[in-house]
Amino acid sequence: MRDVEAFVIDDDFDPLADLDLDEGERDDAEADYLPPIPDADKSVVPPPVELSPAERIEKLLAGMPGQQFRLLRAVGLCAEPRTLEEAAAALDEAHPSPTSVYSSVQVIQLLERAGALERLEGEEAESAPAEGEDARATEAMGESADADVAPSAAGDGEASTEGEEPEGDFISVTPAPPCRYQATQAGLDAIAAHVNEDRIVQKIVEEKRYLPIFQRVLEMTAREGGCPTKELDAAVDGDPLCAEPRRFCGFFRGKLEETGAIEWRDTWTITDLGRSVLASGLFDAAPSAEDAADPSSLGAATSSDAASAVEGVAAPSSSVR
């Protein structure tokens, strides 16, 4: 039997022979590198995706769900033209503790970029110059440090672009022209779409069996000074309506917060919008907690609600409040 059945040993193989390997195809082939870089054309900035102002505003609001009413408040505050300082001060007053990384000035700039606000420049804006601009102008015109110049010849002054102050062979920074911010139609439309009672009502009646819970949360947050989280949790978490499926207070609080019915101001506090919903009579026809907990009284609930209720909500009510 031969040692090798399947292969034929090539006795003529010469390991030192020229195998005509293409040096250029080797990965480790060394080559002197000279700029420019061959793939420099890959260094491109992708073109921006064109979105309408309404789309940009929605994207901005969706990106900061916890701050959407602060953003919309800023738009509302600029229904009449305001300077940046005025608008920021008004927003700070309206939202003293926003728990956001974005300052009021940044919020206004974000809204301008999204198309919810527009800058008014020129005569209209100049009619009410912003405070602080004079000071900056004085500063710019006062002691100035010349930029040291590389060896160069200085000639006569050249027409400078807008905003710079030519001083012969030098230009200096001048204060930004007075400008005011005003809400755009897209911004006002966003307010109309997001800040309305219908949105809150729609969210609340999604599951009508929880109407008493929503009512309880709104009433507790309507107290003077608002209501702390712990107290709300204690009032809701133990309710039989929340037993099956298991719900916690955060579920209801979240729905009310995202629709702008309540807001966090060191405690949970009802908003004007929430107050008007509470006073609208929405909860007058609502079943009491005891009734809602009884499967036989679910006539007004949606079928899915009824199904979930029939499955397990039969425990006697033990309202904490």
Place this chain on the structure above:
Amino acid sequence: MSHDQEIGLVDVLRGRRATYQFLSRLFRTEVDQELYDTLVSMRFPANTGNPLVDEGYRMICGYLSQASGDVLTELAVDYVRAFIGSGNDGFSAAYPYESVYTSPKRLMMQDARDEVLVLYRAAGLAKQESWKEGEDHIALELEFEQILCERAIAALEEGDEDACRALLLSQRNFLEDHLLAWYPMMAADLQKFPRTDFYKGLGKLTDGFLRNDREFLDAVLSEDEADASEDGEKAEVA
């Protein structure tokens, strides 16, 4: 060099040193309040004779004149957009490292970094502990030129013309072998990635200044060589 020439040269060298320092600072980190206050109180040259420098200064000045609101945050965001980017393909920003622009795969810490490190060490320089980036960062290369400028000024003030000439020669060599060998490519990227005119202007300003500086160094060093050969001929005749 005559006495008048020396006085003129010292002034020019001081100007170069200040410009290198200024540019190095702008590339090193984001603009802070102190730098911003300095920038808004500065006067920028309008007619240097170099179109890139003029346009760069005009763009920077124009941006600062139009900016309102939270300028520092806007500039910090643009700094990241310009020099750091958000991609990992090596083509997402104007990366401020010589290695990126001089290695085929656009990698950091390549040969260029080793070369400049040798030069820094030869000049008796070591990086500070606080510096965590590669040594071939544009800010460090510009600062190296600034330090050589300082040494040249000191040599000139002490009357040591030979040392001054050697230092100017070192500056020109470093400029040709390193800064000008790659920065123009970064300058091109700096017109693409930043959103503000501030960093676009910085890209042009630096590009123009470096080209200007090489012309200046070439002129000064060729004058010195001509003077030296003239002196040699006179000595031979005598």
